Amino acid sequence: MGFNDDVKAAAETIAAAETITIISHIDADGIASEAILSQAISRLEITCRSVFVRQLEPLTIPQVPSDSSFKIFADLGAGQQNLLHDRGLPEKDVLIIDHHVSQPCEREYRQVNCLPHGHAKMSAAGVAYLVAKALDPANLDLAKTAVIGNVGDMMARETCGLTGMVRDVIVEDGARHRNVEVRRRDLNCYGTATRPVYLSLAYNDDPFIKGISNNPEGAKQFLRNLGIRQQAGDGRWLVWDELPQEDKKTIISALAEQLMAHGEPTDRLLAETYHFPDELVRTPLRNAQEYATLLNACGRWAKPQVGSAILKGDRGSAYRDAEHMLSNHRAIIRDLLNYILDTGVKVLDSVQYIHVGTRYPDTIVGIGAGMALSKLDSTKPILIMCTVPEDENLTKVSMRTTERVVRRGIDLQKAISDASAEYGGGGGGHKIAAGAYIPKTAEEEFVIRVNRILKEQFGAAGTGNR
Ligand code: C5P
Numbered sequence: 001m002g003f004n005d006d007v008k009a010a011a012e013t014i015a016a017a018e019t020i021t022i023i024s025h026i027d028a029d030g031i032a033s034e035a036i037l038s039q040a041i042s043r044l045e046i047t048c049r050s051v052f053v054r055q056l057e058p059l060t061i062p063q064v065p066s067d068s069s070f071k072i073f074a075d076l077g078a079g080q081q082n083l084l085h086d087r088g089l090p091e092k093d094v095l096i097i098d099h100h101v102s103q104p105c106e107r108e109y110r111q112v113n114c115l116p117h118g119h120a121k122m123s124a125a126g127v128a129y130l131v132a133k134a135l136d137p138a139n140l141d142l143a144k145t146a147v148i149g150n151v152g153d154m155m156a157r158e159t160c161g162l163t164g165m166v167r168d169v170i171v172e173d174g175a176r177h178r179n180v181e182v183r184r185r186d187l188n189c190y191g192t193a194t195r196p197v198y199l200s201l202a203y204n205d206d207p208f209i210k211g212i213s214n215n216p217e218g219a220k221q222f223l224r225n226l227g228i229r230q231q232a233g234d235g236r237w238l239v240w241d242e243l244p245q246e247d248k249k250t251i252i253s254a255l256a257e258q259l260m261a262h263g264e265p266t267d268r269l270l271a272e273t274y275h276f277p278d279e280l281v282r283t284p285l286r287n288a289q290e291y292a293t294l295l296n297a298c299g300r301w302a303k304p305q306v307g308s309a310i311l312k313g314d315r316g317s318a319y320r321d322a323e324h325m326l327s328n329h330r331a332i333i334r335d336l337l338n339y340i341l342d343t344g345v346k347v348l349d350s351v352q353y354i355h356v357g358t359r360y361p362d363t364i365v366g367i368g369a370g371m372a373l374s375k376l377d378s379t380k381p382i383l384i385m386c387t388v389p390e391d392e393n394l395t396k397v398s399m400r401t402t403e404r405v406v407r408r409g410i411d412l413q414k415a416i417s418d419a420s421a422e423y424g425g426g427g428g429g430h431k432i433a434a435g436a437y438i439p440k441t442a443e444e445e446f447v448i449r450v451n452r453i454l455k456e457q458f459g460a461a462g463t464g465n466r
C-alpha cells in the first residue's frame, strides 16, 4: 500500500472507533500531533483523551491505560512495538502515527509512517495532519499546527525551508486557509518575533558570520554602521518583524557582503519561513520556530497539556504558564550549553561525549548537545548522558550529529539501538538524532561500544573514522 492508502485506512479506522486514547510524545512535534488528532477526533464527536509520555520505555509504559479504548500512538510507537506487545495490546486496538524508524516485532501493529515511503522530511505532526484531512477536508485550519510540529523537529533546517509533501501539501493548505504566511526569502535567523534584532543576529551561527555571530556588541555596531533604527521612541528594542522592508534589505545585503569578504558561502543566509498572522505580534506564537520552542518548553518541563491547550486556542492561564516555562527553558538550555562547553567533552576516535549527572533533566540534554555540537568539532557525533531522576540506576543517552556526517554514512538510530540492546537498554530515533535508556552500570562500556559502531559506519562508507 502507498502512503496515501495508509493515511486513508488510518482515517477510516479512527472514524470507526468509539472512544480513543492518544499517547503522544512531550516534544513540540508530539504536542502538535496530539493537538491535531484530538481536535479532528473531537470534531467527529468521538470521546478522546490524551496521555503524554517522555518516551515509550519500561518506566513509562504503565501510563498507557489498559482499558478498552482504541489507542493512537503519535510521534512514538514505531520503534517500541515490542513494548506494546508486552503490554498485551491487541492489534485491533492500536494505530501508530509516526515518523521514526520501525523496530521489527512479532506482532505487526497498524501504522501510518511517512519514513518507509520516502518522506524523510516529514514529522509526526505532518502525518497526523494528513490523517486529519482525510477524516474531514474541513480540517485545513490544522495545517498551521503541522507546520509548527515539522519546524520543531528541524525538518526545515537542512533545506532552509520545509520541503517535499510537507511544503507542497501542508504549507499550501495553511497558506490557503490564511493562518500561515509564507516568506519565501527571509533572513535565516531565530527569534524574529521576540528578540532585539542585534541579539537575533548575534545568537545565530548558521551561517557563522565573523564579527556578528556570538558577538552582541559587534552585531549592534554593525547595525549602527548601516544606519538602522534599532529602538522605538520609548527605548524598546525593535524585532526583525518590525523593521521596514528597506532596512531588512540593507541588512541582508550587508550580511552577504560580510560573508563574501571572509570567503564564506551565502547559501544559508536566506530561508523560507512560516508566520502566523492570526497571532499577536512580538509574541513567540507569531512564527513556527518560536512557537515550537514554546511547546518544547511546556513538554520538556512536564506540562505538555499546557502546550496542547495553547495550540487549541487557550490564550489565558495556559499561555501565561507557558511564557513562564519558556523563559525558564531558555535559561536552563543556555546554562547547559555553557556547562558542556566549559567542562569540555571527552573525545574518542568517532564520538565525543559528556556525562552531566543529575544537573539537567533527561528531557533537555539532547537539545543542549545539539546546540553544543555547532560550537564543537561537528565532524564527530556527540553523545550526552544524564541520570534519570525517577531511577538513579538508569541513564538517559542522547546523541546528535549533522546532515553532512549522516551523508558520510553515520546512522545514530542504528548505533544507539544496537548498542543499548546489548546492555539490556532500549533506544531509537533518527540517523541524525537518537536517544536511549541504559543501565547505569553499563555507561563506560556503552560509550566504547557506540564509538566502535560509529567507527565501523565511517569505515563501511569509506570515509575513515572521522
Ligand atoms: O531524547 P532525545 O531528544 O535525545 O531524542 C532524540 C530522538 O530519539 C527522538 O526522536 C526520540 O523520539 C528518540 N528516542 C527513542 N528512544 C529513546 C529515547 C529517544 O526513540 N529511548
Ligand code: C5P
Binding pocket: 025, 027, 029, 030, 075, 152, 153, 154, 155, 157, 366, 367, 370, 400, 429, 430, 432, 433, 434
Ligand atoms: O522524537 P523526535 O523525532 O520528535 O525528536 C526529534 C529530535 O531530534 C529533536 O530534538 C530535534 O531537535 C532532533 N533533530 C535534529 N535534527 C534533525 C531532526 C531532528 O536535531 N534534522
